[in-house]
Amino acid sequence: MQHIQLGTIDYTILIIYFVFVLGIGWALRRVIRSSEDFFLSGRSIPAWIAGLAFISANLGAQEVIGMAASGAKYGIMTSHFYWVGAMPAMVFVGLFMMPFYYGSRARSVPEYLKLRFDEKTRGLNAITFAIMTIFSSGISMYALAKLLELVIGWSFHASIILSAVIVLVYIFLGGLTSAIYNEVLQFFLIVLGFLPLVLLGLKDVGGWSGLTARLATVATNAGFAPGAWSHSWRYMDAPSHNPMGIEWFGLVMGLGFALSFGYWCTDFLVVQRAMAAGSMTAARRTPLIAAIPKMFMPLLVILPGMLAIGLHASRGGFLPIGSDGQPNYNLAIPMMLAHYMPSGVLGLGLTALMASFMSGMAGNVTAFNTVWTYDIYQSYIRPGRSDGHYLRVGHAATVFGIVASVLAAYGATRFNNILDMLQLVFSFVNGPLFATFLLGMFWRRTTGHGAFYGLLTGTVTAALHYGLTLPRGAVPGIKGGFLGAVLHTYPSEMALNFWTALFAWTGCFVATLVISLVTTRNKTDEELVGLVYSLTPRLKEDYLPWYKRPVILAVLVLVGSTILNVVFW
């Protein structure tokens, strides 16, 4: 494959970006005096900054590359991850869950679990979360370095070391504040770096109508109705009518409910940004403010993939063909950059890719160092030390987290299958979490034993479901069916994942409910004030101007995503 040639101007842009991210870390080094400053930004971040950091931390390289790849593979249906998945979940976490996360003064999601349930539930969540963040940061590092090696010819080692060192320096100096401020800068860079690409691509294919015409070729070639790539809902009546291989029920319940609520409402990586906000209403507004730009992200990350596959079908050879005979969908964004961008904006686009990568990695590292220091080190290894001691541990954990991610990235080059397996196991662990939170926050009768064994049951349910079913055309193993018997075959991997999440949720929900009813409560009503909905005083927000009231923002977000669903129906 021909490498993209970069000019002096492109490297200059990249270097200016590096100078600014490091400069922000340097400028913030003085604000770090206590561990709370380092891990929670001293709870003083304005809502709009926390909100932009909230989406930016999620907008890692894997998200950008993966969403464009799905846009090429499945078309506009990929937008369900946003308009059916993320939007309602972000509204829910802002309106209903943030009062307990923020109001309980818990410093992390696992710490909330300790306050609400017990030590063992916290321990389970903290340890799996800490391991998981390291591996996901390492795997995304590996993916990006591979991509840069393939497309620009940069050395794999240099990409990994350079980005790891830069992220290390700015988090080490300025902690979460520095990560959050950089995420805001990275957010604007990602938007302004990819937008010219989308605009040029759209102009080239002749706007939306030109794109639809080209996607009709893609769809008919694949044996679907001509509109299968350009309508998000119309072909969802049966799995065989759309490329994602799922019907509306599995999508709404599996993706819209189980997967999305599980991620946006319980993953500390995003919740941490809202916990750093300066006040309760700022914390509640954080996911709602984040949801507004998030609504339009498909334009930036899914559309390039759709453009790439449309051009691939009508002109041929746009995407390189992988070893499996299919186009390499992961290269959609880099190939679009190479095709349309001259030196100058090309550097801007690549800098945007680097920015998305760094924001995702910083998100993982800041979440890791907090959970490690507060929920593992302070709880089980060395309790009762001075705050200065834990601040030093946080610095050390930042270095350790980054070194471990780099090692995981190198591990991925050698033991690809083991890492895939680990990710699979994590999805079983994470799948049921939302059921635990839902019952914990809204039913005071939920007990510690119920939560802990419910989580384990959910994980086992997920593993059983996955082990006994298979996506069509796959061989039993990592893709499913590893328990010998295959009881059901799903039309696609996507469908299998959605249903696994739904099974995990249901298993956990039922088990937590039943076990809570047969065990005695371990927390009194007094202990649960501020942790459970029915025992917590309602918030008064009448004094806020309308545009700052969470409920009004939530309605705007839901109306907006409904309109988008209807427009692209």
Next chain:
Amino acid sequence: MRFPIGGMFTILGALLTLYGLASDQAIYARSLGINVNLWWGLVLLVFGLVMLGFALRGARRSSSDST
């Protein structure tokens, strides 16, 4: 926060605009004949300056609050 954002995009915008003016027009064949460096550079420049404007206004307001 608006200072670094404004500063960075002002610099990047100015750089791209100048590069767009100075560069050989032949490189714009791939971007459909549009001098995308010039136009997008101007967009970034305006965005950066607006951010800097907000930052200055915010700084002035907070210093007048404290006096």
